[in-house]
Amino acid sequence: MFLKHFREGGRPCSACPAGYPQFCQSLVGPKGEHGEPPQPVLAQNFEVIEPQRNIYLRNAKTEDIYVLCDGWAFTFLQTGDGRRQIVSFLVGGDFFSCDLLIDDSSGLSLRTLTKSLFCRMRRAEVRSQILKSDETWNIVGKVCIANERAKNDLLLDLGRRNADERIAHLILTLTERLDRLGTPHNGNYPFPLRQQDIADATGLTPVHVGRMISKFREFGLIELSAGHLRLLNRAELVRLGRID
Amino acid sequence: MFLKHFREGGRPCSACPAGYPQFCQSLVGPKGEHGEPPQPVLAQNFEVIEPQRNIYLRNAKTEDIYVLCDGWAFTFLQTGDGRRQIVSFLVGGDFFSCDLLIDDSSGLSLRTLTKSLFCRMRRAEVRSQILKSDETWNIVGKVCIANERAKNDLLLDLGRRNADERIAHLILTLTERLDRLGTPHNGNYPFPLRQQDIADATGLTPVHVGRMISKFREFGLIELSAGHLRLLNRAELVRLGRID
DNA sequence: CGGCAACTTGAAACCGGTCAATGAAGGTGG
DNA sequence: CCACCTTCATTGACCGGTTTCAAGTTGCCG
Numbered sequence: 001m002f003l004k005h006f007r008e009g010g011r012p013c014s015a016c017p018a019g020y021p022q023f024c025q026s027l028v029g030p031k032g033e034h035g036e037p038p039q040p041v042l043a044q045n046f047e048v049i050e051p052q053r054n055i056y057l058r059n060a061k062t063e064d065i066y067v068l069c070d071g072w073a074f075t076f077l078q079t080g081d082g083r084r085q086i087v088s089f090l091v092g093g094d095f096f097s098c099d100l101l102i103d104d105s106s107g108l109s110l111r112t113l114t115k116s117l118f119c120r121m122r123r124a125e126v127r128s129q130i131l132k133s134d135e136t137w138n139i140v141g142k143v144c145i146a147n148e149r150a151k152n153d154l155l156l157d158l159g160r161r162n163a164d165e166r167i168a169h170l171i172l173t174l175t176e177r178l179d180r181l182g183t184p185h186n187g188n189y190p191f192p193l194r195q196q197d198i199a200d201a202t203g204l205t206p207v208h209v210g211r212m213i214s215k216f217r218e219f220g221l222i223e224l225s226a227g228h229l230r231l232l233n234r235a236e237l238v239r240l241g242r243i244d
Numbered sequence: 245m246f247l248k249h250f251r252e253g254g255r256p257c258s259a260c261p262a263g264y265p266q267f268c269q270s271l272v273g274p275k276g277e278h279g280e281p282p283q284p285v286l287a288q289n290f291e292v293i294e295p296q297r298n299i300y301l302r303n304a305k306t307e308d309i310y311v312l313c314d315g316w317a318f319t320f321l322q323t324g325d326g327r328r329q330i331v332s333f334l335v336g337g338d339f340f341s342c343d344l345l346i347d348d349s350s351g352l353s354l355r356t357l358t359k360s361l362f363c364r365m366r367r368a369e370v371r372s373q374i375l376k377s378d379e380t381w382n383i384v385g386k387v388c389i390a391n392e393r394a395k396n397d398l399l400l401d402l403g404r405r406n407a408d409e410r411i412a413h414l415i416l417t418l419t420e421r422l423d424r425l426g427t428p429h430n431g432n433y434p435f436p437l438r439q440q441d442i443a444d445a446t447g448l449t450p451v452h453v454g455r456m457i458s459k460f461r462e463f464g465l466i467e468l469s470a471g472h473l474r475l476l477n478r479a480e481l482v483r484l485g486r487i488d
Numbered sequence: 489c490g491g492c493a494a495c496t497t498g499a500a501a502c503c504g505g506t507c508a509a510t511g512a513a514g515g516t517g518g
Numbered sequence: 519c520c521a522c523c524t525t526c527a528t529t530g531a532c533c534g535g536t537t538t539c540a541a542g543t544t545g546c547c548g
Contacts, residue, residue, distance in 0.1 A: 084405040
């Protein structure tokens, strides 16, 4: 596994578990013959982080942006009295955040779900790298747009959809993203979210999430246990989630 | 009023009712001695639009971005079966949208609330204008960040707050924006939203919004009728809205 | 004066929340 | 290897905020 490779002294990007995504390539440099970037174009600061640790808290000043190389994390918001709303889940290859490309702080907080490997880069360096090349700018722009659309979807979920739809939608978008990551899944996915996390992401309570999951299971739509998800009837889940 | 001035052949920006906001200045050019931009730096296409008209529908290709010079409008999302979620309200000086600066379509739709005056500009021209000047880029960046934060607030509202809090929050953010527009209000605001619109913005039903408004009125927090809002007890409204 | 849209009010149903008890899984130390 | 603890999932009973449905009422405009 990647984390092991890293701890043993391997050069992280040469064994990137996220398939060395486009925007890393255009920032860090293309892979050479032997999988090595010819020379680092900007400073990278790798760090392994334990599960359930806050990486960044909203409105904190920072000079860095964060790339999640391996593991799972999520961004979230919190009310004054501690109620939490998860905004997005990050998997290998995602970065935090578009805000931090423009400003020196973000309104979102960032927290690990599983043990994770992060790469921190200096905002200033990333920015100048982006401005240097139209292609890089386009790639990053696309990521930001995709982010925006995901946020819109979530707004619609929270404002206008009921529990079934929200949970079905969450499961579908997560699995679709995992599918796009390259490795074939055939309906079997790693799924490290606890019911508490699903609840925080869908604006529901853990208890009610549990009930809905039981219902899905009963109807033969999914199997879900011990960090593993199996999609049994994707079509019906799509119908339930009212995906357009 | 501005719309009248415009119909009578006045040059729009010289009598801008939105106080000729920073980002218009840096795009269109600084005001001259007699309130005239020396020469238009980019093409502007003005248009008066009736209340309750769609200006832009999500995912439509467009080469333009839209500036709302006068009136009220809102951006919204819709489910396949027609449920609507309002994302933000636009008042004079706001533009639509940050997405359209990067991409040739947006996930949000745009619709007028009142009779409005819009200015359309070519995305390509705006973009090159932004890239030309660090200052312009910063101003636009700030607007996009503010947008982002407003969206975050809404996510938290829809996911984690109850009806009282959502409505109080909406009223407060709207009035604060109007206050920042320059003209002094002293607790009296134009308020063209119907209860249906408030409902669509807060993820509630019009009936329940009505009940909550009655409650606010009964408690002496606000007066609200005939397109006019008066804040009677702002402090208590802040407490209710749990604004941090 | 009539017509229409928006607002108000009431009663009943329902979705999801709250509280509480039980069970299953995994980790730790004796 | 087992006793113990902690965390998370499951289930049941009940509650309450919000929705739904429906019938007025108000206010505006022609």
